[in-house]
Each structure stands twice: as C-alpha cells, then as structure tokens.
C-alpha cells in the first residue's frame with residue numbers, strides 16, 4: 001500500500017486528510033472522535049476575540065438535495081466559535097498533547113488592528129498548535145463586521161493582516177482564501193507578499209438556497225427573515241478546483257503551498273485537488289453529512305489509487321495535472337474528436353439523440369432502417385461531449401480522437417501539426433507563425 | 434349435495450375474517466412519498482420512450498414521472514388520465530411486466546424496470562380520492578351518443594365523448610357500472626371499492642347518463658339505438674362462458690369461474706363465501722389464476738390448475754403464474770379433463786395427458802389420471818353473446834372493426850373484449866373507447 005504520510009509545511013500527519021475549520025472541529029469531543037476515526041489533522045473552528053460571538057437560535061444549515069435526498073450542496077449562516085477563548089485554548093492544548101502525531105492548526109479571525117493580533121497570536125500559539133490558518137473567508141455575518149470575506153476581498157488587507165500574524169507567530173501561517181472574488185490571483189499574491197507560508201481554499205460561496213413555496217419568503221428563515229449564507233459541499237468542487245489550479249499554474253503564485261478545500265466527498269475528489277496542485281486536502285461538508293467514518297474510504301481509496309499508478313507517496317501525485325491546464329487560446333484547434341457509441345452497452349434510452357437533436361448538432365440517429373438505433377453521424381458531430389455527459393451508462397459513449405484521414409464534418413484532412421487561436425486566420429489579433 | 438360430506442367439503446369460514454381480510458388486502462401496497470421519489474428518480478426520461486410505445490393507451494410515462502419528481506402530482510395525474518381515464522385501475526391491474534415495464538430500458542441496464550405501475554397509482558390516487566376535476570367539457574355539440582356497456586371500453590368512450598361536448602347515455606346489463614372492473618378483476622388488485630370510486634370520478638365530468646339493468650338484445654335493439662342517437666358505441670364485453678364440451682359438466686360443484694368471482698367481488702364479508710376443500714381449475718388465463726389464488730386465499734386446502742398446454746402458452750403472464758405458485762396453487766401443464774362424475778358431493782375428474790402435434794395443435798395422449806375434488810371451476814375463456822348485433826359482421830366470434838373502431842354498420846363503433854383484436858386487457862378496452870370517441874366526434878362534426 002502506498003504511504004499516505006503527509007508533510008505540509010513541515011507539519012506531519014498520518015494522511016493528507018484534515019478536517020476543515022468548521023463544526024466538526026468545534027470542540028475537543030468532536031476532534032477526539034475524528035482522530036479516533038483516523039483523520040490526519042484538524043483545523044480548529046475559527047477563534048476570535050473575547051467575548052465570543054453569538055449564533056442565531058434557528059436554522060443555521062440547509063441543503064440542496066437530489067431526489068433521493070442526497071446532499072449535493074450545503075449552506076450555512078454559522079459564525080466563528082461561540083465559546084470563550086480560554087475553553088478553546090485549553091482543549092487545543094489537551095488534544096495536541098493527546099494526539100502528537102496529528103496535525104492541529106488554529107484558525108483565527110481578528111479585526112484589522114495590529115495590537116489585537118500582537119495580543120492574541122502568541123497566546124494561541126502557546127497551546128502547541130502546529131500552525132495558524134487565517135480565516136479571510138466567512139462570507140456572512142463576520143464580513144458585516146469588517147472581518148472574514150471583507151478582508152479576503154481586499155488584497156491590501158490580506159497582506160497587512162498576514163504580515164501582522166507572521167510578525168507575532170513562530171509557527172507557519174496559512175491564509176484561507178474566499179472564493180467570493182472575480183479573480184483568485186490578487187488575493188493569493190497578497191498573501192504571498194504578506195509572508196504566508198501557504199494558502200488554503202476555498203471557503204464558502206455567497207448563496208441563497210431557495211424560497212419557501214408556501215409563504216414566499218426566503219428559506220430557511222429565522223423568524224420570517226433570512227440572510228445569504230456560505231455554500232459548500234459537492235456542488236462547489238469545480239469552482240474550488242479552478243481556483244486551486246489557477247494559483248498552481250500561475251508563475252507569480254506557483255511557489256505557494258496549497259491546502260485544497262471544497263466539496264471533497266470521496267477519494268477521487270482528493271485526487272482532483274492533489275493532481276491540480278494542492279499538497280493536502282481539507283473536508284467539512286462530507287463529514288457533516290456522513291460522519292467521520294468516511295475517512296476510511298478517503299484514505300483507503302487514495303492509497304489504492306496511488307498503488308494503481310505505481311506511486312509510492314502522495315507527494316508524487318501533487319501537481320501532476322497542472323501542466324495540462326492552460327488558456328483557451330492555446331488549445332490545439334487541429335485536434336478532432338468524435339463521439340462513438342458502444343452498441344453493446346447502449347440501453348437505447350435515446351437521451352443522446354434528443355439532446356444533440358434539440359440543442360447541439362443533430363449528429364445522433366434515432367432510427368436506422370426503421371429500428372430504434374442510436375449512432376453518431378460523423379458528418380455532423382463536432383465532438384462537443386454533450387451526449388457523453390447525459391448518457392446514463394458509464395463509458396457507453398466515448399470521445400475518440402480522429403488521428404488520420406479526413407474529418408467527415410469539415411471535409412478537411414486531419415493534420416498532425418498543432419495550431420491554436422493565437423495564429424488562427426480568423427483571429428484579428430493573431431501573431432505571425 | 435345435501436349429504437353431510439358435501440356440506441363439509443364446501444363451506445364458508447375456512448379462515449376467520451381477520452385472516453381473510455388480510456388475504457384480500459392490496460396485492461401491491463401504494464408507494465409512500467419517499468418510495469415514490471426514489472422510484473421516480475430511476476427514470477431516465479427517455480426520448481420517444483419505449484415504455485410509452487408499449488402502453489396501449491400511449492401514456493407519456495417519462496412525462497408523468499418527471500412531474501412526480503417535482504411534486505407536481507396534479508400535473509402528473511393529468512398527463513396520465515388525459516390518455517387513459519382509467520389510469521387508476523390500470524395502475525392496479527395492468528400486467529406491466531408484459532407492457533410498459535417490459536419495455537423499460539432499465540431492464541437492459543440492470544434487469545429492474547422503473548416501477549411505472551406503482552408510480553402511476555401514486556400520481557392518480559389523490560386525484561380520485563379528492564375527486565379533483567381535471568377535465569372540462571367542450572361547448573355542447575347538440576349530438577347524442579348511445580354507449581352500450583359500462584365496462585372500461587364503454588366508460589372510456591363516454592368520458593371522451595362528454596369531454597368533446599356530446600351528450601351520452603350508457604346502457605348496461607348489470608346492476609352496477611364498471612364491467613369486469615367491478616365483477617371480474619381479482620379482489621386484492623382493487624381494494625376499498627376502487628372500481629366504483631373510479632366510475633364516480635369518470636361520470637362526474639357531466640353529460641353522461643347511466644341506465645343500468647338494460648340489455649341490448651332483450652330490452653333494446655340496435656335499430657332503435659341507431660334511430661334515437663347520432664352514433665352508437667358497443668362495449669359489451671364477452672357475456673357467455675366457454676364450455677368444456679364433456680358430458681355432465683352441469684353437475685353440482687362444477688361452476689363458471691366468472692360467476693364465482695363476481696359473487697366474491699360483491700360479497701361485503703368474504704368469510705361468508707362457501708369454499709371447497711379441494712379445487713380444480715381448468716384453464717390457463719388470467720381468470721384461471723384469479724379463481725385459483727382467490728380460492729386459496731379464502732381457505733381452500735388444495736388448489737390445482739389443469740392447463741392443456743405449456744407455461745409459455747398460458748394467457749396469464751409469468752408474474753401471474755408465479756403469484757399462483759407462491760400462493761400454493763399447483764399448476765399442471767399438458768392436462769385436460771375428459772370425464773367428470775359426482776358421488777355424494779365428491780367429484781372425480783378424469784384428466785388426460787395432452788401433447789402438441791406437428792402443427793402445434795393440442796392432441797390427446799393416452800395416459801389418464803384421476804383427481805378427487807370438491808369443486809371444479811371452468812375458466813377456459815368467454816365468448817361474445819351474438820344477440821342484438823343485427824347488421825354487424827363478426828369474425829372468429831367477435832365484432833369486426835377497423836382501426837378507428839368502426840364496425841361494418843354505419844354510425845356504430847365497438848371496442849374492448851367484444852371486438853376482433855381485443856386483447857382481453859382493461860387498458861386495451863380503454864384505448865378502444867378513446868379511439869372510437871375521437872372517430873365519432875370527427876364524424877359528428879365533419880360528417
């Protein structure tokens with residue numbers, strides 16, 4: 001079995017799976033159970049100034065469900081820890097003592113006032129926590145008070161607060177980024193400029209789940225009123241992956257160590273983050289939806305995957321897919337793929353036909369010789385992948401590269417040389433070959 | 434028959450009322466909301482869906498299932514009932530395993546179709562329960578149509594005609610409407626007086642007058658109807674029962690399955706029905722299975738079905754055959770009764786082995802065996818009563834119609850079991866009625 005041991009900024013943990021700062025890490029009781037279950041580390045629920053904040057006494061969470069009531073997306077309006085600082089610090093100290101082999105990171109959120117950072121950071125570090133994570137991400141509540149996402153959306157503030165923390169801390173500092181920005185690079189660069197050792201992302205995304213169909217008020221509500229919350233869970237993974245990959249492939253930010261977060265539910269999600277440049281991963285919603293036991297599949301599945309690839313450690317996987325991410329303009333426009341239907345697997349549901357017929361390129365038959373039969377018409381197929389996406393049978397339709405002969409659709413010969421938009425004749429701004 | 438033994442061998446109360454009520458409760462209990470949502474989620478929303486093609490009434494199955502997924506049950510029921518006004522009954526009695534569910538693409542995928550029948554029931558039950566009106570009548574056409582027969586064919590035709598703006602009078606020989614839905618279908622398929630609730634729902638559209646206890650051929654003639662009405666639809670089913678064609682088949686203790694089933698369906702307390710200890714059923718269709726299973730569920734100890742061909746040829750579907758077997762009925766193939774005697778209430782049946790000749794016809798073999806029973810049910814099919822059908826051409830004993838259900842007599846249409854091509858299914862009868870109504874409407878409006 002591949003070795004899952006992980007080192008993140010020199011912090012060791014038996015596997016690369018940490019629990020993200022959130023309710024699962026709110027108390028010693030929970031973290032103890034998590035470590036017993038096998039989690040590699042935990043980022044403690046975000047600490048703040050005393051007196052602690054208060055939470056609403058109504059619904060904090062709500063979910064986007066599949067018809068089978070699987071949670072696909074999750075929303076919350078919870079704030080940072082609502083317990084006194086001392087209670088948290090005592091528990092962090094105890095847990096670190098009881099579980100020396102696990103990573104334990106203190107998440108903090110403090111106001112934009114250097115004196116406060118000077119006062120709190122050493123006090124928190126004294127617990128023995130392995131690192132700090134700066135929560136510049138909470139999109140609700142705390143941001144109204146000039147913290148969380150209100151800091152994370154202003155690169156200058158990120159840099160300033162990171163500098164204050166670095167000055168007061170001796171352990172590594174991870175900056176947790178908010179996805180509620182149009183471009184993730186300026187905040188990442190600001191964290192780097194402020195001296196951050198790593199970034200973690202994403203925190204939650206601004207969201208309203210739905211309305212109540214009876215009362216036509218926002219849902220969920222606290223006494224008839226609601227507020228936008230933070231969105232997370234499986235539905236946000238693609239957004240998180242893009243942001244991770246952007247940081248990992250950009251020259252200015254690629255030296256940053258990354259902790260990947262957002263929608264990780266099974267080991268394949270972890271592979272996505274690791275291959276796109278994250279050195280470890282953090283999980284919140286999946287644990288909140290299924291309990292700590294999911295670590296079994298996460299760890300075992302990842303280990304088996306590494307074995308299947310002949311990799312001996314997680315580090316070998318990190319960043320593997322980053323070189324394959326590029327800008328649209330560099331995609332090879334000479335490449336041609338066509339959909340191919342495996343007739344032995346096809347169950348004849350006709351979905352590929354109707355989507356291609358109604359919304360794409362009329363490239364799939366519904367009948368051949370009077371028989372119900374679904375087959376790609378190469379003359380029409382543009383290789384868009386829509387049919388592959390909707391076919392209910394795994395691997396029944398595949399995209400296959402056409403490597404020689406002519407493209408039946410365009411009538412043009414397939415060429416081996418690559419050519420992209422930067423030199424395309426239709427591009428008014430093309431560069432000479 | 435008056436002997437002590439006979440009385441003991443055919444008597445009521447073999448099981449107590451509690452046991453019988455349990456035996457005659459819903460064969461397939463309805464889905465709960467969460468079960469329905471999970472079942473609905475399995476539907477792929479196929480294009481030109483094979484299940485719809487396989488449904489004789491052409492219900493847009495992916496369409497109604499999609500509406501279940503979004504909790505739009507009213508819309509879902511409308512999608513069903515606009516094609517098949519007996520969608521509620523069909524959800525209970527259709528042999529889905531040879532119709533829509535057989536065609537479901539999920540079979541290819543994982544050998545388990547979408548539970549279309551149960552979902553159809555889930556969508557339609559609330560509408561019938563609350564009598565939610567879903568259909569309106571078009572502006573009155575001033576035309577009047579006579580419908581003979583108040584079974585699935587007649588009711589379906591009448592409802593569609595009423596919707597299209599015509600006034601309808603239904604004549605029915607029975608004391609209650611519903612046809613075999615009321616008098617024939619197995620009791621555990623349609624519990625809680627569902628057949629009558631459905632009839633009430635259908636009639637609630639208005640414009641339909643129901644006249645029970647009036648029979649074509651005795652109380653009315655086709656000529657009279659053609660004179661008094663703009664069009665006539667015949668949905669009279671099959672009123673007579675096929676005979677075994679052996680001597681002494683009128684013995685006491687030898688009964689038509691259909692008559693016994695009708696009595697069973699009408700009994701308010703089924704524990705009062707006399708049941709034999711040992712029963713022989715002759716036949717291989719739905720009726721044979723139904724009488725066998727229901728006898729068993731009433732407390733008969735030993736029930737045997739004798740069928741003169743093999744399992745593949747049985748009119749009853751695989752599911753129905755299995756139902757009989759799991760209920761403890763023994764099905765014996767390639768066997769037919771050739772003689773029958775009664776002595777002191779005990780019936781002795783001589784059964785002869787049959788085989789198939791080169792042309793696939795049934796041929797008598799040489800072996801015989803003897804079976805002692807207390808009651809024999811004849812379930813070898815029904816036939817049309819050719820009475821009052823003046824001017825109609827028959828073929829193989831049924832009324833000849835074209836693909837619009839028009840008979841050979843002008844302004845007379847027919848459908849359901851009584852026509853050639855009738856499939857002896859509730860759902861096909863409903864479709865015939867609907868198709869005929871549309872043809873009648875076209876004729877009445879455009880000549």
Ligand SMILES: Cc1cc2nc3c(=O)[nH]c(=O)nc-3n(C[C@H](O)[C@H](O)[C@H](O)COP(=O)(O)OP(=O)(O)OC[C@H]3O[C@@H](n4cnc5c(N)ncnc54)[C@H](O)[C@@H]3O)c2cc1C
Nearest residue numbers: 582583584585586606607612613649670849850857858859
């Ligand atoms: C025991 C049994 C079980 C069955 N089980 C199933 C099942 O599980 N699933 C399924 O799909 N199908 C089943 N069938 C078949 C199904 O019931 C019939 O195909 C269906 O009822 C046919 O409908 P219909 O309207 O043509 O005739 P019927 O339902 O027979 O209705 C005939 C109507 O015509 C009336 N009528 C008859 N003669 C006259 C006359 N001379 N004058 C006036 N009115 C007249 C009757 O009163 C009745 O109202 C079963 C049949 C039987 C016998």
Ligand SMILES: Cc1cc2nc3c(=O)[nH]c(=O)nc-3n(C[C@H](O)[C@H](O)[C@H](O)COP(=O)(O)O)c2cc1C
Nearest residue numbers: 020021022046076135203232233262263283284285
């Ligand atoms: C109920 C809830 C509370 C959270 N509280 C915090 C928090 O206090 N501090 C923080 O940095 N992130 C917090 N988060 C964000 C998570 O740590 C994580 O970044 C986000 O949920 C995305 O990961 P996931 O899809 O695995 O849940 C919270 C998330 C949830 C669902």
Ligand code: SF4
Nearest residue numbers: 356381382384385387
């Ligand atoms: S790849 Fe796109 S264009 Fe080609 S068949 Fe599939 S849906 Fe149609």
Ligand code: SF4
Nearest residue numbers: 346347349350352391
């Ligand atoms: S979507 Fe897939 S299974 Fe369905 S018809 Fe197309 S190829 Fe076959």
Ligand code: SF4
Nearest residue numbers: 476477479484537538
């Ligand atoms: S064939 Fe099956 S999966 Fe397809 S639409 Fe019909 S019920 Fe749904």
